[in-house]
Amino acid sequence: MPQTRRRxxxxxxxxxxxxxxxxxTEDIGQLEAGRSLLVQxxxxxxGAEAFAGTTLQAHIAxxxxxxYRSILERHLVETRDQAQRLQERLDQLGASRSLVSxxxxxxxxxxxxxxxxxxxxxxxxRGKAGEEKLVKNAKDEITTEAQEIATYDAVEQTARAIGDxxxxxxxxxxxxxxxxxxxxxxxxxPTLVTAMVRAIAAGDASYDAxxxxxxxxxxxxxxxxxxxxxxxxDEAREEASELRDSAEKTGRA
Numbered sequence: 001m002p003q004t005r006r007r008x009x010x011x012x013x014x015x016x017x018x019x020x021x022x023x024x025t026e027d028i029g030q031l032e033a034g035r036s037l038l039v040q041x042x043x044x045x046x047g048a049e050a051f052a053g054t055t056l057q058a059h060i061a062x063x064x065x066x067x068y069r070s071i072l073e074r075h076l077v078e079t080r081d082q083a084q085r086l087q088e089r090l091d092q093l094g095a096s097r098s099l100v101s102x103x104x105x106x107x108x109x110x111x112x113x114x115x116x117x118x119x120x121x122x123x124x125x126r127g128k129a130g131e132e133k134l135v136k137n138a139k140d141e142i143t144t145e146a147q148e149i150a151t152y153d154a155v156e157q158t159a160r161a162i163g164d165x166x167x168x169x170x171x172x173x174x175x176x177x178x179x180x181x182x183x184x185x186x187x188x189x190p191t192l193v194t195a196m197v198r199a200i201a202a203g204d205a206s207y208d209a210x211x212x213x214x215x216x217x218x219x220x221x222x223x224x225x226x227x228x229x230x231x232x233x234d235e236a237r238e239e240a241s242e243l244r245d246s247a248e249k250t251g252r253a
Contacts, residue, residue, distance in 0.1 A: 022161055023161060037158060038093070039090065039095045042167070043095070044151070045152065045155060045174075046086040048151060049079050049082050056076040056141075059137045060076065062133060068134065130207035131198075131199040131207050134192050135193055138185055142185045142189070145178050148175075155167065156171035156175070
């Protein structure tokens with residue numbers, strides 16, 4: 001007698017929610033409200049990726065060569081690509097025409113990179129040994145990945161609720177990358193913890209933060225943040241000027 005394949009409960013619940021949670025896409029008011037909400041969520045995701053990218057640079061700077069560092073370096077490339085893809089989708093949705101959306105994105109990115117810049121040096125000095133620093137960093141990274149996975153869950157469902165298949169597929173694609181990094185980091189955690197215990201309890205150190213060039217890279221990150229902040233400020237001013245001109249033309253008309 002053939003076996004009946006049991007449907008995954010989580011997938012079933014997600015599919016049911018996608019089927020039930022729908023707006024009337026023929027109602028212009030509902031559709032515009034849904035799109036505005038989706039744009040806001042995409043801006044939040046974009047700001048989170050900017051934050052994550054700068055934090056990853058700081059963590060890579062203090063991590064010795066090996067599997068753990070390779071994961072961070074790979075994900076840094078992915079994170080930058082994710083931010084670019086999110087920005088492209090925002091442009092396609094016309095987000096650049098909204099001063100509120102643009103300002104939200106600028107604020108999220110500027111604040112995020114600023115926090116990461118201040119956090120980097122703290123990460124470099126916390127802990128009794130280099131191995132302990134790495135464990136604390138890895139725990140932070142795992143937490144960040146879990147939050148980003150939840151973010152793209154929410155973006156996907158919001159997009160499906162308003163019939164935006166393109167954005168939903170983008171969210172799924174990015175979430176898969178975040179999930180892969182989350183799993184890879186968790187696999188590395190036992191090794192990092194074992195090294196920490198040996199270094200602190202047995203005096204068997206395997207890592208010296210002074211040999212990773214962390215300070216030099218941190219300076220590079222600081223320069224990058226200043227450049228990005230200046231660029232974002234100029235973009236915001238240009239956007240505001242264009243909106244004022246448009247408002248004046250509309251008023252005259």
